[in-house]
Amino acid sequence: MLDEYGYDVDMPSFSVPDRYLGELASPGLDAALCWGVGAAARGALDVSVTGPVVVAESADPLALPEDLGGAVVLRPITAANENLTAFVLAVQARGAGAVIWTRVDSAYPRQASAFVPSLSTASPAATIPVVGVGQVQKHALLDAVAAGPPTLTVTTTHHRNLTSYNVIGSRPGTGRPDPTRQNVMVCAHYDSVIGARGANDDGSGTVLTLELARVLRDLPTSTNLQFALWGSEEVGFVGSRTYVAGMDAGARAAMRGVFNNDMVGTSWDPAERYWGLSYDGQPNVVNAEVLAAGDRLGYRTHMSDVTQRGASDHQSFQEVGVPSGNFSWRGADTPALLEPPYHSADDTIAANISAERLAVSIEIIGCATYALARA
Incomplete structure (x- = not known):
């Protein structure tokens, strides 16, 4: 899409x-929920099992x-110290x-996320798949059982030798000679966590980044513009x-500013x-x-002052x-108060996206980006 807008794209x-x-x-x-789960590394991998x-x-x-005749055993634990390894080997x-x-x-408002269960290395590895579900998935499974015990297929996969990508679209500014031209960047991450569709975290930031790339593509700016989508943010801002x-020292010095958008x-x-x-x-x-953009647009009363927090690509x-x-x-x-669908199976467009809030975010970041890029 960035290339269709006329940007030079690097991946x-x-x-x-x-x-x-x-x-x-x-x-x-x-079917509205995400049914991705974590798989225990010391359980059976690259297999598919079906059972009641x-x-x-x-x-x-x-x-x-x-x-148990091949059954898929669901254990809704009530205490965090339950012995997973002993339970798995016994069943x-x-x-x-x-x-x-x-x-x-x-x-x-928090909900437990899907996870990778950990089986003890002091015991034999399991010969059956062992998976970890999130809170929303757990309750949906219990509801399905109450309606009539379902037959469930559990598939596990060990993904090896993985490669991720950053996607960066760039266009030159229209003022000042190239050697003195600075860069302004709008960015977001496009990955999600296990068991979440990622509509707000961070499909919303990805949409904002792409929409501003479209809107700003032909406007005159004194700086270069960059629109970046990061891979593997959820595993430590790797991208x-x-x-x-x-980036060498010169490239860092040339970066006038980075607008990162995560859950907008x-x-x-x-x-x-x-x-x-x-x-x-x-x-x-x-x-x-x-x-300043919030002041101009009339949104300032809904905005915080500058607040200390990391935990994203900025x-x-x-x-x-x-x-x-x-x-x-x-x-x-x-800012620690996040919505219930955060990192959850119900972080979907239908359940967790406000078109109005997304539009406000686009307006604010678009105005701020353009102001900095044309200065």
Whole structure:
């Protein structure tokens, strides 16, 4: 899409660690949810198992039938210290085909995410797949069982030798000679976590970045414009840190500012504040332009002052002295107050996107970007 808008597009690759993932499938499952799950590295991988779901109401596997006949055993745990390894080996000995492990429900508004279960290396590896589901997935599975025990297919995959990509579209400015021209960047990350569709985190930031690339493509600017989509943000800002590591001192000095957009469209009612987050907590030209744009557009009363927080790709740039900020809709009291679908199976467009908030985000960042790029 960036190339269709006339940008020069670069897609540098980088390596990422192996991933251990799974998928649940059944006609009885809610198709609106994401059914990606984490898979235990010491369980069976690259396999697919189908069987009836049996709920283990007790942490004691001896409470289950002696012959589980290939059943998929779902254990909705009630205490975080339950012994996963002992449970898996015991139900495996009773003929289980797979194990679905859960987490204790998180306190509202947070919800436990899907995860990679960890089996002890002090015990033999399991010969059946073992997967970890999120809170929303767990309750949807329990509802499906209550409606009539479903037959479930559990698939696990060990993804090896992985490569991820950054996507960077650039266009030159129309003023000042090339050697003295600076760069202004708008960016977001395009990856998601296990078990989440990623509509708000961070499909919303990706949409904002692409829309501003379209809108600003023909406007005159004194700086170069860049629109970047980072890979592998959710596993430690790998994409943006790889990009920053490849910048020499001259390239860093030429970067006038980076507008990072992470979760800019949630429809959760309490997320009524638009937060301007800075890794070092200090004002810079980026968050100053965003606040000024808010004033001009009449949105300032919904916006925070500059607030210290990392935890997104702006951190990669601020760590090396490049002016940057992260912008996001969150709860009014603290930027730590995130919507219930955060990193959850119900982070979908239908359940978790406000077109109005997304449009406001686009207006604010578009005005701020253009102001900085034409200065």
